[in-house]
Amino acid sequence: MFVRWRRRSSGRLSARLVHNQRVDGRVRQHHVAELGAISPACLDPANTMEGIVARRAFWRTADAALARFSDRIDASLEETIRAALQPRVPVVTPNELRRVSLLKAERESRFWGTMVEVSQRNGQEKRSADPLQLGRDQLFQRFAKHRVANLHRGGTLDREREFTAEDMRKALMDHGISPTYAPPRKAIEELSDAEFEAMLEWCVNKTQPAI
Numbered sequence: 001m002f003v004r005w006r007r008r009s010s011g012r013l014s015a016r017l018v019h020n021q022r023v024d025g026r027v028r029q030h031h032v033a034e035l036g037a038i039s040p041a042c043l044d045p046a047n048t049m050e051g052i053v054a055r056r057a058f059w060r061t062a063d064a065a066l067a068r069f070s071d072r073i074d075a076s077l078e079e080t081i082r083a084a085l086q087p088r089v090p091v092v093t094p095n096e097l098r099r100v101s102l103l104k105a106e107r108e109s110r111f112w113g114t115m116v117e118v119s120q121r122n123g124q125e126k127r128s129a130d131p132l133q134l135g136r137d138q139l140f141q142r143f144a145k146h147r148v149a150n151l152h153r154g155g156t157l158d159r160e161r162e163f164t165a166e167d168m169r170k171a172l173m174d175h176g177i178s179p180t181y182a183p184p185r186k187a188i189e190e191l192s193d194a195e196f197e198a199m200l201e202w203c204v205n206k207t208q209p210a211i
């Protein structure tokens with residue numbers, strides 16, 4: 001087995017695991033698994049944060065794919081496959097993971113701060129405001145602020161709470177906000193700066209700015 005790179009019609013760079021198979025006397029490449037895909041733009045050194053997040057997602061997919069074939073791939077072959085992926089999509093370093101954790105915590109703090117604002121506004125407008133919802137929003141915001149402060153001090157996170165795209169969309173719906181503008185299938189740290197700022201604008205002013 002070996003890695004073959006191809007460019008999809010969407011422009012994304014895809015890594016596939018293939019092996020040669022002889023059919024009717026001819027050697028043909030047989031597709032075994034998709035190892036991951038990434039936008040070439042995310043590999044541009046200028047796109048630092050987006051690139052780190054995209055590379056992390058790529059390697060998560062690759063790790064899961066390799067785990068599924070653990071009974072067919074020995075340690076030596078797995079090392080060879082990883083070595084073939086690394087030059088094009090470098091593995092995310094611990095320092096880069098730390099930067100992602102900080103970005104995530106900072107964005108979560110702002111997100112929950114916006115939800116607090118929405119809950120307070122709903123109460124002022126005498127809508128069906130839920131005081132328990134406001135308390136939860138404030139609690140989540142405090143947790144996020146604590147993580148931000150801890151990371152800025154050089155601390156580490158024993159366990160980072162996962163805040164998925166579905167969690168974010170549910171939070172919006174709980175506050176009476178249509179999740180139409182929330183980019184689907186993206187966790188909060190995976191949004192571009194423009195997408196994140198536009199989402200907050202949508203939550204506060206219910207206007208969809210051009211990005």
